[in-house]
Amino acid sequence: MEMQEQLRKIQEEALAQLAQIDDKAGLDALKLRLMGKKGELTLLRRSMGQIPAEDRPKAGQMINEVVAALTAQMDALDERLKAREQEKKLAREAIDVTEPRKHTPIGMQHPISLVQDQMLGVFTSMGFDVVEGPEVEYDLYNFELMNIPKNHPARDAQDTFYIEDNVVLRTHTSPVQARTMLTRKPPIRIVCPGRVYRADEVDATHSPVFHQMEGLVVGEDVTMADLKGTLDAFAQKLFGQDVTTRFRPSFFPFTEPSAEVDLTCVNCHGKGCRVCKGTGWIEVLGAGMVNPKVLEMCGIDSRKYSGFAFGVGLERIAMLRYGITDMRALFEGDVRFLSQFRDD
Numbered sequence: 001m002e003m004q005e006q007l008r009k010i011q012e013e014a015l016a017q018l019a020q021i022d023d024k025a026g027l028d029a030l031k032l033r034l035m036g037k038k039g040e041l042t043l044l045r046r047s048m049g050q051i052p053a054e055d056r057p058k059a060g061q062m063i064n065e066v067v068a069a070l071t072a073q074m075d076a077l078d079e080r081l082k083a084r085e086q087e088k089k090l091a092r093e094a095i096d097v098t099e100p101r102k103h104t105p106i107g108m109q110h111p112i113s114l115v116q117d118q119m120l121g122v123f124t125s126m127g128f129d130v131v132e133g134p135e136v137e138y139d140l141y142n143f144e145l146m147n148i149p150k151n152h153p154a155r156d157a158q159d160t161f162y163i164e165d166n167v168v169l170r171t172h173t174s175p176v177q178a179r180t181m182l183t184r185k186p187p188i189r190i191v192c193p194g195r196v197y198r199a200d201e202v203d204a205t206h207s208p209v210f211h212q213m214e215g216l217v218v219g220e221d222v223t224m225a226d227l228k229g230t231l232d233a234f235a236q237k238l239f240g241q242d243v244t245t246r247f248r249p250s251f252f253p254f255t256e257p258s259a260e261v262d263l264t265c266v267n268c269h270g271k272g273c274r275v276c277k278g279t280g281w282i283e284v285l286g287a288g289m290v291n292p293k294v295l296e297m298c299g300i301d302s303r304k305y306s307g308f309a310f311g312v313g314l315e316r317i318a319m320l321r322y323g324i325t326d327m328r329a330l331f332e333g334d335v336r337f338l339s340q341f342r343d344d
């Protein structure tokens with residue numbers, strides 16, 4: 001019965017230890033100590049040869065029972081430890097779906113880009129191609145082919161940035177007209193957006209760098225009525241159905257006849273207000289029938305073809321469209337200002 005006593009002690013100690021064990025390593029150590037190659041229970045089983053044969057079945061049964069009982073306990077503890085690990089892992093990986101997301105700032109389009117895109121949309125839907133030209137431009141295209149002869153006041157160095165004697169920063173987008181007529185045959189229907197430069201002081205309505213969009217249509221039987229219809233469609237698409245255009249006689253060297261084009265005041269819809277200085281109209285662009293001299297200089301037969309052209313300042317359009325009163329706001333790059341504008 002010495003073995004029985006030994007068994008009882010092993011079991012008691014094992015149970016006491018089991019109650020203390022708190023991790024897998026502890027459990028493995030206990031398992032090894034009891035049932036490893038040199039484990040207490042293993043050795044006990046091996047020592048059965050020393051007890052009388054008739055006692056062996058009983059002894060074997062007793063060892064088996066203790067092994068079974070302890071194994072069950074150890075397996076249960078193993079399960080609990082595994083469950084606890086799993087819980088910890090889940091807690092570690094838990095995602096709080098109610099947590100506010102990080103603020104990711106998104107960029108906005110600049111109001112100039114917005115109106116430029118809107119205008120390109122209007123004109124391309126009417127069948128215009130979009131063409132670009134260089135900002136550093138030859139005198140030839142910027143002035144000569146636009147029928148602005150030498151000694152014309154527009155060439156004055158006070159207005160024009162000269163790079164060299166015959167190279168300027170383009171003062172308008174009109175030179176793209178000449179570049180296009182010299183390389184394409186009528187029918188021509190183009191718009192040319194881009195930056196232009198003039199030696200102006202910065203104030204609420206002037207900047208040495210600004211943006212224009214040029215329009216040019218050349219074909220057979222192109223008339224001033226086509227010009228008026230095109231500009232009316234543009235005005236209405238951008239500013240609403242109740243807006244129309246008014247043409248006032250004017251002068252540009254590259255058009256004949258020429259017109260200053262007004263829009264129904266977008267602020268008061270024609271009633272008269274501060275924005276339109278009580279007239280109900282606001283001046284927005286220059287236009288006219290392409291001067292036959294310009295057509296001829298650009299290699300187009302002015303007896304067969306006629307054309308119209310227009311030039312719009314994009315800052316002016318953006319300011320009217322978004323109610324901006326100081327042009328400087330468009331160039332300062334203040335994100336608080338710029339983030340207010342959206343396409344609609």
Ligand code: DAH
Pocket residue numbers: 171172173174214215252254255285286287288289309310311312
């Ligand atoms: N180029 C002119 C300017 O910068 C604007 C302009 C007027 C363009 C009449 C045109 C036009 O095409 O026909 O002030």
